[in-house]
Amino acid sequence: MLVRSLRVSPAILVFLALCAFLGWQFRQGHSLAAHQLSDLSLTKDDSSSSKRPRIAVVTFITDEKSYVHTSLKNKDHYARRHGYDFIVDYEAHTDRGTTYWKFNMMERLIKTGKWDWIWWMDFDTLITNTDIKVADIIEETLKNAxxxxxxxxxxxxxxxxxxxxxFIVRGHERSIKFLHDIYAISDREKTADHGLSEQDAMARLIKSDPISGDRTIQVPQWKLNAFPQEIACFDESNEVWKPGMFVIHFAGAWAHVKGEDPTGQLMKKYKDEIVWGDWKEFYV
Known part of the structure; x- marks a missing residue:
């Protein structure tokens, strides 16, 4: 058989070499990109484990008050500042007494699974230092548990x-059982004339049921629910509200302050003590 020798021009050899080089570069780049994407995926997963808790600030108001704007503005401003959700009900539908609606709200919100923690605030409260994150109070409290x-x-x-x-509730199904147990105590104690307040029913559950008691931790009053000097009813720390503290609560103002609108008077006095923060940083 006659074999003819083939002669390839230098230009073709250079072209083939260039193609081989570019192919190698492409494979290397693809491998590097895949590696980088893998690293990014790991970074994302790592950060998700340390993400901030999802928190809802919750209250309700069912009638006209002189301080509606002050209370709503204060809580809404705070929630916006820290990226929390602010939820308000304007109706209460319960046969146990209006104050029990806070527990109905809690149950409804827990069932959505949207929040890790739900912070209930009575409407006669003000967040007087919006610099403080309730998430930090939760974290600090749990560290001591x-x-x-x-x-x-x-x-x-x-x-x-x-x-x-x-008070603050974990967004977990266990909390729903806790709330149902409060309802049960309320229903057992109910008479034709009156029933237990939501506060007394909850206190009885914590005291009578060891499991419920173990799931509850007491935070110093001044950290989460401070009273002003006009309402001298403090816990064992005996701490009165001072400028720079987190929250002030005008509980039972009618029994301590004279006037036609005791709570409104205190709201007007203490709103000037609020540390607001720069609204332009989060409101625009």
């Missing part, structure tokens, strides 16, 4: 015991 994952309720006391004007 023996079993942090077991804690579902952060509460405060005043001179009379439990005060439900400002």
């Amino acid at each position: 023996t079993d942090p994952k077991n804690i579902d309720f952060l509460t405060t006391h005043d001179c009379n015991g439990l005060n439900t004007g400002s």
